[in-house]
Amino acid sequence: MTRSYTLKNREKKLLILKSRQKDFIRLNAREVPDVKTVSSPHILITYAATRFDGADFHVGFTATKKSISKLAVVRNKIKRRLRAATNELIGAREELAAIDMLIIARKGAADIPAGELRDELSKLLGRIPINKVV
Numbered sequence: 773m774t775r776s777y778t779l780k781n782r783e784k785k786l787l788i789l790k791s792r793q794k795d796f797i798r799l800n801a802r803e804v805p806d807v808k809t810v811s812s813p814h815i816l817i818t819y820a821a822t823r824f825d826g827a828d829f830h831v832g833f834t835a836t837k838k839s840i841s842k843l844a845v846v847r848n849k850i851k852r853r854l855r856a857a858t859n860e861l862i863g864a865r866e867e868l869a870a871i872d873m874l875i876i877a878r879k880g881a882a883d884i885p886a887g888e889l890r891d892e893l894s895k896l897l898g899r900i901p902i903n904k905v906v
Contacts, residue, residue: 799832799874810899812892814881815854819873819900828870829902831858835877850877850889857890861897869902 798804799818807820822830833854835847854875881889 799872804872810896811878812896814878814884814889815892815896816876816878817873817896817900818876819871822870822872829862829873830871831862831873831875833858833875833877835881839879840877840882846882847877850881853886853889854893857886857893858897860890861894862902871900871902873900 799807799820804820807818809816809818811817822828833851835850835854837847840847840850854877858875875893
């Protein structure tokens with residue numbers, strides 16, 4: 773019995789992840805209305821207002837084989853750096869707008885230090901209306 777219960781929980785988690793992944797794929801393919809982008813030499817951010825009422829701020833991270841490295845270790849390292857920088861820059865804010873954001877690492881992102889990557893991300897996030905308008 774314990775096994776089947778655990779399996780049901782895993783299926784639920786997988787369904788949640790798949791639905792979010794679908795939303796980020798639509799965002800990247802520009803299938804969502806009013807998609808906007810901001811970019812720097814090493815980072816591209818695509819964002820749009822979320823489609824659901826009362827939804828929260830969502831962010832996804834992408835580092836592709838083609839642009840970063842064929843090694844998963846390198847791609848995961850870049851995503852960890854971006855995730856940590858995003859948490860540091862956005863995590864302290866209390867009121868966030870309901871937007872979906874996709875942060876894409878570009879060629880050369882693996883070659884720069886974490887501090888420079890954070891600074892680039894900070895400049896890009898400054899150009900996006902993240903704070904909720906009350």
